[in-house]
Amino acid sequence: MENETIKKIADFLVEAEKEKKEVPRITAEYPDLSVEEAYAIQEELVNIRLGQGHRMIGPKMGLTSHAKMKQLNVDEPIYGYIFDYMVTDENVLHVNELIHPKVEAEIAFILSSDLEGPDVTTEDVLASTEYVVPALEVIDSRYQNFQFTLPDVIADNASSSRVFFGSVMKKPDEMELDLVGVTLAINGELRDLGASAAVLDHPANSVAMLANMLSRKGKKLKAGQVILTGGITGAQLLSQGDLVSAKWDGLGTVEFKVEQ
Amino acid sequence: MNLLQTVSFSERLALAEQNGNAVKPLTELYPDISMREAYMIQLKTIERKVEAGASIVGKKIGLTSLAMQKLLGVDQPDYGHLLNSMEVENGGKISLSRVIQPKVEAEIAFKLKQDLVGPRVTATDVLLATEYIQPALEIVDSRIEDWQIKLQDTIADNASSGLYVLGGRPLSVDKVDISHLGMAFYKNNELVNTGVGAAALGSPAHAIAWLANKLFEFGIYLKAGEIILSGALSAAVEAEAGDVFTARMAHIGEVSVAFTD
Numbered sequence: 001m002e003n004e005t006i007k008k009i010a011d012f013l014v015e016a017e018k019e020k021k022e023v024p025r026i027t028a029e030y031p032d033l034s035v036e037e038a039y040a041i042q043e044e045l046v047n048i049r050l051g052q053g054h055r056m057i058g059p060k061m062g063l064t065s066h067a068k069m070k071q072l073n074v075d076e077p078i079y080g081y082i083f084d085y086m087v088t089d090e091n092v093l094h095v096n097e098l099i100h101p102k103v104e105a106e107i108a109f110i111l112s113s114d115l116e117g118p119d120v121t122t123e124d125v126l127a128s129t130e131y132v133v134p135a136l137e138v139i140d141s142r143y144q145n146f147q148f149t150l151p152d153v154i155a156d157n158a159s160s161s162r163v164f165f166g167s168v169m170k171k172p173d174e175m176e177l178d179l180v181g182v183t184l185a186i187n188g189e190l191r192d193l194g195a196s197a198a199v200l201d202h203p204a205n206s207v208a209m210l211a212n213m214l215s216r217k218g219k220k221l222k223a224g225q226v227i228l229t230g231g232i233t234g235a236q237l238l239s240q241g242d243l244v245s246a247k248w249d250g251l252g253t254v255e256f257k258v259e260q
Numbered sequence: 261m262n263l264l265q266t267v268s269f270s271e272r273l274a275l276a277e278q279n280g281n282a283v284k285p286l287t288e289l290y291p292d293i294s295m296r297e298a299y300m301i302q303l304k305t306i307e308r309k310v311e312a313g314a315s316i317v318g319k320k321i322g323l324t325s326l327a328m329q330k331l332l333g334v335d336q337p338d339y340g341h342l343l344n345s346m347e348v349e350n351g352g353k354i355s356l357s358r359v360i361q362p363k364v365e366a367e368i369a370f371k372l373k374q375d376l377v378g379p380r381v382t383a384t385d386v387l388l389a390t391e392y393i394q395p396a397l398e399i400v401d402s403r404i405e406d407w408q409i410k411l412q413d414t415i416a417d418n419a420s421s422g423l424y425v426l427g428g429r430p431l432s433v434d435k436v437d438i439s440h441l442g443m444a445f446y447k448n449n450e451l452v453n454t455g456v457g458a459a460a461l462g463s464p465a466h467a468i469a470w471l472a473n474k475l476f477e478f479g480i481y482l483k484a485g486e487i488i489l490s491g492a493l494s495a496a497v498e499a500e501a502g503d504v505f506t507a508r509m510a511h512i513g514e515v516s517v518a519f520t521d
Binding site for chain 1: 436437439440441442443444451454455456457458459462508509510511
């Protein structure tokens with residue numbers, strides 16, 4: 001794929017996010033789009049965001065559950081990037097800024113030192129983690145009806161959209177990090193639940209895989225980055241007026257309201 | 261349903277269990293069977309087992325997840341009796357000849373230190389009456405062909421109870437938030453699903469309060485010393501010979517069991 005085409009597609013997806021307009025999937029026009037080309041588009045998209053002056057908070061992992069990997073028929077998760085404009089500090093999600101947002105509960109890792117693949121282990125990750133914090137990630141595919149193939153979602157920055165972090169921070173050795181129970185309720189109704197082993201058997205394993213995937217591109221995870229490790233719960237569709245509330249064992253609660 | 265029919269259905273299920281041959285759903289033979297009648301059949305079977313020397317060590321609550329309730333088209337859980345003959349040691353083996361069509365689920369077991377007498381028991385009462393919790397595996401089994409059960413079938417069949425395993429580290433309930441206690445369930449060392457205490461009716465303590473209040477209808481109460489299996493934290497998984505199941509739970513350790521021919 002030509003550089004020009006890569007740039008064109010990245011611009012197209014950035015525009016879709018800005019205009020809150022769902023667009024046809026890229027593979028409708030470019031059926032042969034490879035995973036590698038899709039990451040090249042994502043990298044271009046990241047460069048556009050950095051060029052606009054946004055700060056990168058850190059990478060995030062997607063498709064980390066067996067169920068989602070099966071659904072898209074893949075054997076490896078994907079990654080994307082979170083920027084400062086996505087982090088929402090007031091507890092409100094403005095639905096008119098988005099297309100068709102969904103929410104999922106996750107655990108985020110804050111790194112105390114760099115992690116460079118290709119042989120990063122779960123133990124390495126735990127040793128390089130300053131804190132874990134709870135996070136509600138809002139994903140918002142720019143594609144019509146959330147319909148996409150693997151390269152499509154990679155090009156679309158893994159559907160990254162918004163993030164709400166909780167205020168409880170824990171050292172990783174303070175808890176059994178793969179057995180953190182989570183409930184996700186919307187308007188007081190329990191919608192989904194799970195334990196953090198749902199994320200690639202252990203959320204630290206998700207970070208290790210991420211470091212190893214990045215190393216193929218000569219990249220590494222950096223101290224200070226905040227990394228979203230993937231959904232413990234399934235993604236739940238949001239509507240205006242919803243009150244979203246998630247609770248993590250030992251990591252407190254994160255809540256937000258969905259408004260205009 | 262008269263007493264004779266109750267006894268006859270009870271014997272039918274007991275025989276199926278004994279010789280390992282599942283039978284047609286009772287609701288096919290007797291479509292109008294009520295929930296109360298179904299419980300009377302269960303109680304009859306338990307009564308005869310106790311007369312034969314078994315002792316009641318506790319209760320189990322079934323159909324505590326919305327998914328299971330939807331599957332059977334019901335809006336409430338059910339319960340069964342645990343007998344001492346149903347316990348398997350942690351890490352032990354179960355011969356498939358002991359069961360018919362087993363499935364395994366992970367649950368939080370409660371050991372009571374005080375009686376819980378309905379009909380006005382609350383979840384807080386349950387927590388106060390609990391000596392400790394520990395991880396458990398329940399091997400559910402149906403004496404009804406191909407698990408073709410309606411609510412009344414499973415109730416009559418002791419809520420599809422089979423065997424149970426207690427393990428882990430007993431812990432006082434004031435050390436944890438049981439609704440958010442996380443669980444990971446493995447079959448042959450591969451993660452099959454995860455869950456959390458809230459999967460059992462929002463809270464396992466709520467499930468046990470339901471049980472205490474339900475038992476009041478039958479003049480039964482939960483007794484100090486009894487073990488209560490509070491409901492599955494995730495979907496049941498079918499077991500075959502050679503399978504090893506392990507549930508790991510936050511704060512309270514793990515429990516496992518293996519199946520052999």
